[in-house]
Amino acid sequence: MRAAAGPRGTAIVAVIAVVGALAAGPADAKTASQPSLVVWSGHLGAETTMHGVVLKPNGQGTIVAVSVANRDRATPTTVGPFRPNASALAQIRAAAKAALTAPRVTLGPAGPSAAYASATIQRGAAKRVLVAVTTAPPQLATLITALNRALPATAQLVQPPGPLGAVGLTPRSDPFAGVLIQHSQGTAPCVPGDAATSVAQPISLKDAAGDGLVTLTAKGGFGTDDVAVDAHWAPLADKSPVVLRMNFEITPPDGLSPTDQARVVNGIKSSVESRLGGLKASDGTPLTVQLNVRQRDPGQPPSSCFHEITVNQDVNPDVTSAINTKLNMTGPFQPDPLPGYGNWSTLGTSWQTGGGFSDRAANIWTHEALHFAGLDEAYHPAFQVDDVIKNFPQDARFQNKDDVLAWAAQEEAFAGLDVNSGRFRLPSDPGHEHDYMGRCPDTPPCHVDQAAVDQLVAAGRDNLEITGSPGDLLLNKDPTEQSLGVGTTFRLLVHRGTPAHVDGLVAYCIDADRHIPEAGGLFDVLGRAGDQGDPGMSALQAVLDEIAREQTAPLATVEGGQFAVWRVTDNETAGDDIGPIRSILDAAHIDVSATFATPHYNDPNAAGAQTGSVSSTAVLPTATLVVPPGPAPAPAPARLEALHVQQLAAGRRLLSVQITDTASEAATLTLQRGTRRHGHTSYRRIRRYQAVALHAGLNILSLATPKLTPGAYRVVAAAASATRTASLTIRR
Numbered sequence: 001m002r003a004a005a006g007p008r009g010t011a012i013v014a015v016i017a018v019v020g021a022l023a024a025g026p027a028d029a030k031t032a033s034q035p036s037l038v039v040w041s042g043h044l045g046a047e048t049t050m051h052g053v054v055l056k057p058n059g060q061g062t063i064v065a066v067s068v069a070n071r072d073r074a075t076p077t078t079v080g081p082f083r084p085n086a087s088a089l090a091q092i093r094a095a096a097k098a099a100l101t102a103p104r105v106t107l108g109p110a111g112p113s114a115a116y117a118s119a120t121i122q123r124g125a126a127k128r129v130l131v132a133v134t135t136a137p138p139q140l141a142t143l144i145t146a147l148n149r150a151l152p153a154t155a156q157l158v159q160p161p162g163p164l165g166a167v168g169l170t171p172r173s174d175p176f177a178g179v180l181i182q183h184s185q186g187t188a189p190c191v192p193g194d195a196a197t198s199v200a201q202p203i204s205l206k207d208a209a210g211d212g213l214v215t216l217t218a219k220g221g222f223g224t225d226d227v228a229v230d231a232h233w234a235p236l237a238d239k240s241p242v243v244l245r246m247n248f249e250i251t252p253p254d255g256l257s258p259t260d261q262a263r264v265v266n267g268i269k270s271s272v273e274s275r276l277g278g279l280k281a282s283d284g285t286p287l288t289v290q291l292n293v294r295q296r297d298p299g300q301p302p303s304s305c306f307h308e309i310t311v312n313q314d315v316n317p318d319v320t321s322a323i324n325t326k327l328n329m330t331g332p333f334q335p336d337p338l339p340g341y342g343n344w345s346t347l348g349t350s351w352q353t354g355g356g357f358s359d360r361a362a363n364i365w366t367h368e369a370l371h372f373a374g375l376d377e378a379y380h381p382a383f384q385v386d387d388v389i390k391n392f393p394q395d396a397r398f399q400n401k402d403d404v405l406a407w408a409a410q411e412e413a414f415a416g417l418d419v420n421s422g423r424f425r426l427p428s429d430p431g432h433e434h435d436y437m438g439r440c441p442d443t444p445p446c447h448v449d450q451a452a453v454d455q456l457v458a459a460g461r462d463n464l465e466i467t468g469s470p471g472d473l474l475l476n477k478d479p480t481e482q483s484l485g486v487g488t489t490f491r492l493l494v495h496r497g498t499p500a501h502v503d504g505l506v507a508y509c510i511d512a513d514r515h516i517p518e519a520g521g522l523f524d525v526l527g528r529a530g531d532q533g534d535p536g537m538s539a540l541q542a543v544l545d546e547i548a549r550e551q552t553a554p555l556a557t558v559e560g561g562q563f564a565v566w567r568v569t570d571n572e573t574a575g576d577d578i579g580p581i582r583s584i585l586d587a588a589h590i591d592v593s594a595t596f597a598t599p600h601y602n603d604p605n606a607a608g609a610q611t612g613s614v615s616s617t618a619v620l621p622t623a624t625l626v627v628p629p630g631p632a633p634a635p636a637p638a639r640l641e642a643l644h645v646q647q648l649a650a651g652r653r654l655l656s657v658q659i660t661d662t663a664s665e666a667a668t669l670t671l672q673r674g675t676r677r678h679g680h681t682s683y684r685r686i687r688r689y690q691a692v693a694l695h696a697g698l699n700i701l702s703l704a705t706p707k708l709t710p711g712a713y714r715v716v717a718a719a720a721s722a723t724r725t726a727s728l729t730i731r732r
């Protein structure tokens with residue numbers, strides 16, 4: 001028994017369960033020494049197609065897939081034949097033979113949207129099943145590469161990345177350690193410390209410094225990401241607002257005029273923000289929803305740390321989707337460096353001829369946006385015959401309409417009715433008829449479910465979002481060394497109890513005549529150059545704002561940026577005619593004939609041992625915190641929150657068990673069988689499993705069971721914090 005993958009781990013287990021159905025046929029004598037194989041790959045989560053390939057020992061094969069509609073049940077369909085040429089076949093076979101000795105299970109750090117691959121390889125009597133989540137062993141990676149060379153573009157297998165180091169990402173001691181995985185589906189990941197969706201209490205870099213929450217350390221240079229930032233969480237004043245921020249990069253429909261493209265992008269921002277305005281938790285804490293929206297030119301690569309949204313003009317809302325990375329709403333919110341993506345619709349073109357976007361379109365956008373905040377659907381499948389509506393059973397595993405009709409035919413509620421005349425329905429969950437996450441776009445007015453607001457605010461109270469802005473000045477404690485000006489928008493999310501460290505913050509030297517900052521030296525935060533009440537400092541603010549605008553990636557250095565800064569801080573004129581420098585100065589409206597008398601500050605907190613907040617002449621007191629920062633608080637107590645169980649496929653001796661806990665603790669699982677007597681069901685234990693170590697968040701386990709005959713069962717999870725029970729009915 002082993003915890004597998006992240007929130008989307010269920011599908012993989014189901015996929016492995018169907019592999020047997022596709023196993024290659026018996027080998028003839030000539031090819032008996034050649035391997036047969038079945039390889040599957042995809043992303044954890046039910047929203048993308050899984051691709052697979054079956055290869056027989058004779059070199060004949062089949063390309064297979066599991067479409068999104070079939071992901072729940074993992075039912076494969078045949079896409080077409082797979083006939084690699086001789087040299088490709090030789091490479092595939094060599095790789096398959098080598099993979100017979102690869103580790104059976106390779107689990108990388110679990111993360112949403114993680115890639116995985118599985119392979120069943122048989123050669124004579126030797127058989128090996130490999131499963132890799134997030135990270136693949138080299139033998140499996142080589143096999144996938146060999147297969148991809150021979151597969152058409154539409155059937156390429158997903159290659160889980162190698163160990164983190166191999167893709168140039170180093171695990172760090174911050175909330176992102178463990179979830180840095182290759183980006184997928186046309187999105188670009190966030191730098192450590194940032195997330196495309198965050199729910200947090202905001203605090204400026206200056207206030208965080210004043211409250212002793214950050215330490216800014218010189219890395220030994222200037223003009224690039226030369227400041228290391230360490231930070232920790234502390235509680236802010238009661239009822240400080242919580243901000244839900246979501247970054248959306250929107251690609252408007254093809255063929256629109258630039259004006260109409262901008263109307264789409266701005267229309268989404270304003271209509272969603274206005275619908276999500278004025279939210280308050282039950283205790284009165286405001287929840288502010290900010291859409292940080294940017295327009296994407298399809299010719300440009302995706303921006304780092306933005307959810308990618310493509311907008312179409314289809315009149316049918318069914319083409320709308322949101323593939324979001326899933327926030328854990330029951331446990332601590334952990335920022336996710338992987339943005340999501342989606343397809344949204346304007347629901348036709350009538351908005352172009354007047355009246356703006358329809359309420360319905362805006363309500364659906366709001367529904368989709370809330371998915372990116374981690375909210376789930378609040379509606380469910382049901383079947384209606386005449387006036388009778390019956391929800392699908394919780395553990396329904398219908399594959400097609402015949403399955404539904406077979407179930408409906410034996411439902412008492414439909415007795416005497418012609419189930420063949422029935423219709424599939426998606427009603428709102430009870431009490432969610434006007435919830436954006438229910439079917440509200442069909443039944444306006446819509447509102448946000450109060451429980452969801454409370455959950456978001458509770459999650460946000462455990463996070464700080466520290467923001468450094470272009471123009472923030474960092475004074476070097478050593479007066480002989482350079483102070484720096486921030487040339488980027490810097491975000492660092494800090495979770496309760498988890499100190500963060502990032503390398504780093506992009507800043508430019510503002511004292512050309514001083515020494516380069518020595519590594520290990522500390523800075524204090526003066527705040528915005530533009531707030532210093534000095535013309536030279538205002539010019540510096542304009543230059544740093546322009547540098548930040550021209551930055552192409554979060555840690556990138558802007559060409560010419562350092563000389564443009566020195567033009568206004570130190571009257572450095574040598575670059576006045578050099579293209580990139582001049583273009584920054586022109587865009588910042590700097591008069592290159594001017595001479596500046598910009599001040600060079602000495603840090604008033606030079607003697608202070610920590611990073612603090614300063615004015616140009618004094619150390620500023622702390623202001624924001626309710627309680628002074630002390631040692632990191634003890635981790636939240638464990639609480640076993642939820643247990644779900646389902647049989648992976650009828651007749652198979654495997655259960656998928658999902659357990660949510662708020663922290664780490666051990667749990668013991670038992671499987672019980674019910675006996676019904678005199679209208680009462682009593683349970684008796686039929687299997688007890690080895691204790692399992694739960695981690696905070698969603699744990700997905702698979703349990704082997706004896707053959708289960710039809711009847712009532714339950715799984716009991718017992719931990720120190722609580723005991724939870726989940727029922728299961730085995731049919732047929």
Ligand SMILES: [Zn+2]
Nearest residue numbers: 367368371377
């Ligand atoms: Zn939805």
